[in-house]
Amino acid sequence: MARKAKTAQAKLALFDRIFKPKTMTVGEHTVLKPRSRTWLILLTLIVAVWGAVIVTDFDFGIIIRRGYQFTVILKKIFNPDWSYFHKVLPPLLDTIKMSVMGSFIGCTLALPFAVLASANINHNGVFVAVLRVLLNIVRTLPTLVIASICALIFKLGTFAGTVAITLFTFGLVTKMLYESIETIDMGAFEAMEALGATRFQAFWSGCFPQILPTYLSHSLYSFEINIRAASILGYVGAGGLGILINERIGWRDYEGLGMVLITLFAVVLIIDNTSQYLRRKLS
Amino acid sequence: MQNAINPIEEMYGSRPRRWWIYTVVVLIMVVLLGWSGNAIQFKGLAARGSDVAYGIVYGIFHPDMNLLINWTRDGVPYMLFETVAIALLGTLIGGVLAVPFSFLAAENVVPKWVAFFSRAFILLIRTIPSLVWALVWIRVTGPGAFCGVVTQSICSIGMISKLYINAIEDLDTRILESLDAAGCTTFQKIRYGILPQLYANFVSTIIYRFDINIKDATTLGIVGAGGIGAALIQSINSRRWSMVGAFLFGMIVLMLIIEFSSTKIRKKLARG
Numbered sequence: 001m002a003r004k005a006k007t008a009q010a011k012l013a014l015f016d017r018i019f020k021p022k023t024m025t026v027g028e029h030t031v032l033k034p035r036s037r038t039w040l041i042l043l044t045l046i047v048a049v050w051g052a053v054i055v056t057d058f059d060f061g062i063i064i065r066r067g068y069q070f071t072v073i074l075k076k077i078f079n080p081d082w083s084y085f086h087k088v089l090p091p092l093l094d095t096i097k098m099s100v101m102g103s104f105i106g107c108t109l110a111l112p113f114a115v116l117a118s119a120n121i122n123h124n125g126v127f128v129a130v131l132r133v134l135l136n137i138v139r140t141l142p143t144l145v146i147a148s149i150c151a152l153i154f155k156l157g158t159f160a161g162t163v164a165i166t167l168f169t170f171g172l173v174t175k176m177l178y179e180s181i182e183t184i185d186m187g188a189f190e191a192m193e194a195l196g197a198t199r200f201q202a203f204w205s206g207c208f209p210q211i212l213p214t215y216l217s218h219s220l221y222s223f224e225i226n227i228r229a230a231s232i233l234g235y236v237g238a239g240g241l242g243i244l245i246n247e248r249i250g251w252r253d254y255e256g257l258g259m260v261l262i263t264l265f266a267v268v269l270i271i272d273n274t275s276q277y278l279r280r281k282l283s
Numbered sequence: 284m285q286n287a288i289n290p291i292e293e294m295y296g297s298r299p300r301r302w303w304i305y306t307v308v309v310l311i312m313v314v315l316l317g318w319s320g321n322a323i324q325f326k327g328l329a330a331r332g333s334d335v336a337y338g339i340v341y342g343i344f345h346p347d348m349n350l351l352i353n354w355t356r357d358g359v360p361y362m363l364f365e366t367v368a369i370a371l372l373g374t375l376i377g378g379v380l381a382v383p384f385s386f387l388a389a390e391n392v393v394p395k396w397v398a399f400f401s402r403a404f405i406l407l408i409r410t411i412p413s414l415v416w417a418l419v420w421i422r423v424t425g426p427g428a429f430c431g432v433v434t435q436s437i438c439s440i441g442m443i444s445k446l447y448i449n450a451i452e453d454l455d456t457r458i459l460e461s462l463d464a465a466g467c468t469t470f471q472k473i474r475y476g477i478l479p480q481l482y483a484n485f486v487s488t489i490i491y492r493f494d495i496n497i498k499d500a501t502t503l504g505i506v507g508a509g510g511i512g513a514a515l516i517q518s519i520n521s522r523r524w525s526m527v528g529a530f531l532f533g534m535i536v537l538m539l540i541i542e543f544s545s546t547k548i549r550k551k552l553a554r555g
Contacts, residue, residue, distance in 0.1 A: 145502065148519055153332040261415065
């Protein structure tokens, strides 16, 4: 009995060892009721928020005092300069082209890497772990940082933006894809291997049809995100709408900015709805 | 033998043929790619492009150690701390601001037309890139970390309310009826009927957004909204690669830690 209590004690988390759980006796049975941790979580959160407020010079007074500035800008943005539309069109097309191309190349590259990184198909554990760490590192780099480096390597313009979008899509789609590959039914794969098919043949006819809809759905989703991401890449010189956005704000031409944003809004709305419709059909 | 094989062949012969759908899809893809391909041409490397590429690789393997273990305001740890602080405050405020918006946009709470307008409004917030929000808010708050906080509070509303709405629309309202039957007051109905259903989902959403906001906060610095981004972009532009390496190293480590722990906490929340 005493030993049993001891092992139970060892299993307790650090928190429960400091703040001993209550023992409740119901007839013969003793039950441990751990103490509530809500206060500890709340305390940590309050300390963290207090620290964050100091570090960021949080001052709500500024918003109250200078908030009218924001409404002034908003008013101008919602009163767009329609004559500016013909200048918005070419960079908008650039943005769309960058995201189409980047999404396509990124998704194509993602497929083989996702297959290699899924533990149920590739049984080499070390290889899978190393590959995943590398993929994680690719994913942590913000698109804007990649774009600004690319703009230095390959001249300013849409090519740098496309490379940045490609890398971003690659990281995102690979992760989503290997997570879905790991949930598929491997029965067909094993049956085909037993019949004498090579690993590739077995994968191609046993697994690929299962992941194809998910793969297409992930690709469409990444395309949705990419339109938004591509629209700001111009800020660091990688082509597209971002150049205009930067320029309009620099000149304080908020009516022009409003036009840019409204066009972007319309395009995003159309693409989001189309892609969501297609994704619903896929699933 | 013939008889055994025939039904299989029959089934195989009558399998759905959707080759024309595939052809159309492939055609659309080819046209789109051809159309976008003509704009994006590789014009060769920039004047010193290969130097830059080499410099980045060199910098990542030789980060500036003085910067990496420097505990003053100019060091990497402090900047990362500032980035986390911006993301934390921004996410929390955004998470609170998103609550009224998402109740106003849930079709099982308000009439359809109210929900429609709230959804359009949320979509508008989501569409405007965070960089633009930051550039607009800088005019109000001036450059600095506070601008980042305000920007992220506004930007986060979009995605957080979208996920909140899903949770609210999945609410099981039968519990409310049984609480009614037990004679509960309105406050008790909210406390014991609604909050337990939403709590885990809301917290999970906020943690997920925190993850995204950390990444976003690093880029907001590029326009002067605090965090590590400003220093990073300056060092890239002035081509001090070992500094770039130190910043990138710090950022990657921070984001790997945050992502790992957020996934772990969210898994725990999902299991209950």
